[in-house]
Amino acid sequence: MQIFVDSADYKQIEHWLEEGVVDGATTNPSIMFKDGVPDIEEGARKLAALLQERPLSVEVTTNDRATMLQEARTFATWARNIVVKIPVVNEHGESCLGVMHRLTEEGIAINATAILSFNQAILAAKAGATYVSIFAGRVADEGNDPAVVIRNVRNWLEEWKVPARIIVGSIRTVMDIQSAALAGAHIITIPPQFLPKMVDHRYTRETVRQFVQDAEKTLAQMSKAKVQVATTGAR
Numbered sequence: 001m002q003i004f005v006d007s008a009d010y011k012q013i014e015h016w017l018e019e020g021v022v023d024g025a026t027t028n029p030s031i032m033f034k035d036g037v038p039d040i041e042e043g044a045r046k047l048a049a050l051l052q053e054r055p056l057s058v059e060v061t062t063n064d065r066a067t068m069l070q071e072a073r074t075f076a077t078w079a080r081n082i083v084v085k086i087p088v089v090n091e092h093g094e095s096c097l098g099v100m101h102r103l104t105e106e107g108i109a110i111n112a113t114a115i116l117s118f119n120q121a122i123l124a125a126k127a128g129a130t131y132v133s134i135f136a137g138r139v140a141d142e143g144n145d146p147a148v149v150i151r152n153v154r155n156w157l158e159e160w161k162v163p164a165r166i167i168v169g170s171i172r173t174v175m176d177i178q179s180a181a182l183a184g185a186h187i188i189t190i191p192p193q194f195l196p197k198m199v200d201h202r203y204t205r206e207t208v209r210q211f212v213q214d215a216e217k218t219l220a221q222m223s224k225a226k227v228q229v230a231t232t233g234a235r
């Protein structure tokens, strides 16, 4: 399973890349705004260079499907690792599957985004999307179980040998990450504030404290024994 960072924060992505746990990153216009990226092109180019060959998802900024095509073609020229996020429908409920299909045929990698149901996911996968982004938190907002949607989509992709990969986004708690991983996500895109919570544990700290204290005692004993040997020749 891969881990992406759901962020446009350069320093956070750099930090977690150095920790060796990042396989890519996802953004959207809200994330860019929150993380203080004023210029999409400049921000995307910088993040894409930081990520090197790892994918960076950048989302179109319009409801108009012809404009989506144009934006996607432009985004794809910024860096080889840019994946264009296209919502499964626009805010008027018009299907964007044709946009995904056309761009896929042109060789542009697509992340089908804002997916909230099994049916949306399988259609986006059929249309050629490289990634289908299931928004776990928002699925749960609607009273549905994201784990069931993730598991069903994963089973369907495998049964029919459709190559799309599931990204689980809209992570709201650390437990969402565990649930998505066990439900069969290929990738989970994690807001950076959850990563320190995933790695830390109070009892691990206590355990390490005990080892360090005992190591100090052992080292003290060893140096005392060495002094004895040096002064008395005793062993």
Ligand code: E4P
Binding pocket: 006, 026, 027, 028, 031, 113, 133, 135, 137, 138, 168, 169, 170, 171, 189
């Ligand atoms: C995923 O790619 C999205 O950027 C993100 O996870 C959306 O989630 P949210 O808007 O519900 O937080």
